[in-house]
Amino acid sequence: MDTQPTKIAGRTQNQRGLPMSGSNPVKSLAAVASGARVANKFTPGSGLEANGVHAWFGKHHALADINLEFPANTVTALIGPSGCGKSTFLRTLNRMHEFIPGAAMAGEVLLDGRDIYEPGSDVTKIRLKIGMVFQKPNPFPSMTIGENVLSGLKLAQLKIENKDEILEECLTRAGLWKEVKDRLGAQGGSLSGGQQQRLCIARALAVSPEVLLMDEPCSALDPGSTLRIEETIRELADSIIVVIVTHNMQQAARVSDYTGFFLSDGGPGQLIEVATTNEIFSTPRDKRTEDYVTGRFG
């Protein structure tokens, strides 16, 4: 079967506004080939797409020509050695890259067909739709657990209706409700590392994002918490798009439907290969991918 969805330089023409998932051959491949869970929430017109994305830090060209699609209800893992731009790419997806002094970019990132970098777009609204969970859990210490979950709504100055419903829903989706439902008034910092990270996930979910970006969310956690969060990620993909950067290849294999391999050969980071997770790990097409996933370098 040659209908490989690999996207390197030069993208295939993509029609905007049409449901991508329906016409995307990858989707059905994924359902068959990797035996991954079948998406049960189909949202037409939704999806995240990066076209020709470059990133600079001042004069340093950090990322070159990244073309990636993130279909609805999928988990995509981004793997690759340190320093090849995976986190940088993640941050171009929710417009956090521009906070670094001297940052510049090129290309476009389309959410539901609209470029998030369009001049005049409301960046805070974009960040509500594309959420992020960071490597080190960072709940707000001056707020209680309940306040932490709702903090996203407060920060974006959105109206909070059905406070209790939101709390229960988000904490349940993050897999934390049972553990904290009786102590929502406790301080945010009083939880263990794994719990704090799940609190951050709940916090990100409270603003109803369409996409959740996760930057090595488990690297600071113990294996037990890691497994629980991976469960959470798989459940989350039923309703939103998840993009996860990870150093841990086994984690990528466990959690994701698609995997993208990034590499930098001294120059800007590039996307070498992207395919279903099964293919990347068992039958990679590029030799460099094969070398990386078999551990010849890392």
Added chain:
Amino acid sequence: MTTTQTSYNGVVPKAREITTQPRFSDKVFRFVVTSGGFTSLIILSLIAIFLLQQGFPVLKDMGFGFITGFEWNPGDVDNGVPVQFGIGAMLIGTLLVSVIGLIIALPIAVGTALFLTYYAPDWIKKPLTITVDLMAAIPSVIYGLWGFFILMPHAVYWAKLLHNYLGFLPFFKMPADVFERSPFIAGIVVGIMIIPIITAISREVFSQVPLDRIQAAYALGATKWTMIRSVVLPFGSSGVAGGAMLGLGRAMGETIAIYLVLNIYFAPNFQVLFSAGGNVASLIVSKFGEAGEYELRGLMAAGLVLFIVTLLVNFLSNAIVKRTSRTGK
């Protein structure tokens, strides 16, 4: 075959005590440096001791009335006018002027610190910081000169406006139409003088907010101000409070600028737009030239009180700032 390496048979020996006998030259060195280090202790104690010793007779005679009494009269023993030394009005005045100064300085200083940390473009940060620090280097006599000749006419105009439009508020009332050299004007001058130090401390504190918390707020869709309100200000509140206390202490000890800009009057005056007020330091300056021996002792006692009060305020500010760094909130 046993392969375990318990060469000490599982018995852990006791740690040896390691002692160093410093050479004689080092002993001398340590002594010299330690004595030097204790100069501050010696000086501070001497200040307290000498002022107390000199001022004690007056304190004994006036008793608690020294602090609470409002009148300052060297008296005229021959004509039966009793001696009355009370710095109560001056203490109230010191506090009033300093608080006005703080009310003016705090928002401006915190706003400037926020500007420097989060709003200013990179090329402006360093020059602006140096400029604000420059304000702290200007001698107080120059602030006094400027305050009297340049600021006062403007301040009198604003005071008149305040009185006309907000005169129903008790502290904006006027017993007579004299607006010059009021606590309001002195408060503005002293406020300007303490802005640099509060700004410097606030800036320090704001720059230490952990980056990941700021990023978390932005990633949740915060705007710059909502981020500042929910992350930076809670984090920096104790540090800023400590800085404000430090500024208050500085304001309370300010002498020359207030002497030139405030009219000393020996009764507490809360009508800040009116030309009457006091400040312990200016009291000392104004009475020093012609004071007889007994009055001089009274001034020493006043100095002692001022010394203790500013010491307490500084101690408090230190404690507040230390609390921030410990909880690291």
Added chain:
Amino acid sequence: MATIDYSSVKPQKPWRLDSKQLAINGAVFLLAVLLTPLFLNLTPLNGKLGASFIFVVLATIGNTVLSIVRQGFKTISTSIAASLIYLATALVLLPLASVLFTVASKGFTAVKLNTFTQDMRITNPDAPFTEGGALHAILGTFEIVLIATIICVPLGVLTALYLTEIKGRFENLVRFLVQAMSGVPSIVAGLFIYTVLIVTLGVNYSGIAGAFALSILMLPTVARTSEEVLKLIPNDLREAGVALGATQWRTVAMVVVPAAKSGILTAVILGVSRVAGETAPLLLTILGNTTNNLNPFSGPIAALPLYTFSLMKTGLDVAISRAWGGALILLTLVLILFITARLLSGKKR
């Protein structure tokens, strides 16, 4: 795989305001400027300050309306907050600019060549500027500050050394005391020296008394800054010295302190700039003078801040102008010290 040429791809910053938005911002700004006189007439405010106030209000309103149009009502608090923060910064710069400008313009007319070469011994307070001068004050300040420096540098450096090299049991106490000492009001320092030297020991008003009073104020600055500087010296240097068999005092004297030389110099200059402008402690200890006094150990002496202060108290217009002249000289001196300290501390980084 050959390296792909990406030079045709241009880096962009789409998050910045584009030219159209910038033009609209500029137009709103201009509108605020033009509307200011109109509103000015409606209110009782007048003059340049009143105009500035009106302009700030109008600009804030304009800015807020723009944000509401662009991003909705929820940004009201954000744009008002931003305007207030910009305003705060302007409010800081305004008095500073006014002070510098006033001292420069008023003092310039009063400073002539004779200001630097003559004193006021034979000049009436109401004489014009071409007679008399501030030489006595300049010399006096120089003498007093020099003595204060001689006192404070060893004591301050020793205090700093105690905190960084010896770190005895009283380290926290000493650090706290240095901090407390920096809060001593200047008048109290003067009062204390007056009590000790002039009253108890019967020493006359003199430069040395003033120097002691200034030392109390200068010591904390020198000690604290020296401590910062000494803390920056990496421990490797100390370890190298000790590993070579040197005693502690040799290591400190020959390795650590020389390495911190420029930093200690900065500390001294900062201390000097702190006390050069102090008036209150000198009022009580040096009495002031109209003639040159080259002997700081006896007799009243003049100093620049005191000179300025006494002239101002006379109330005579000419004397007040002369006071501005003294202020200009003093301010220039302090600014030079301040800038020198900054340059020194910037260079060693």
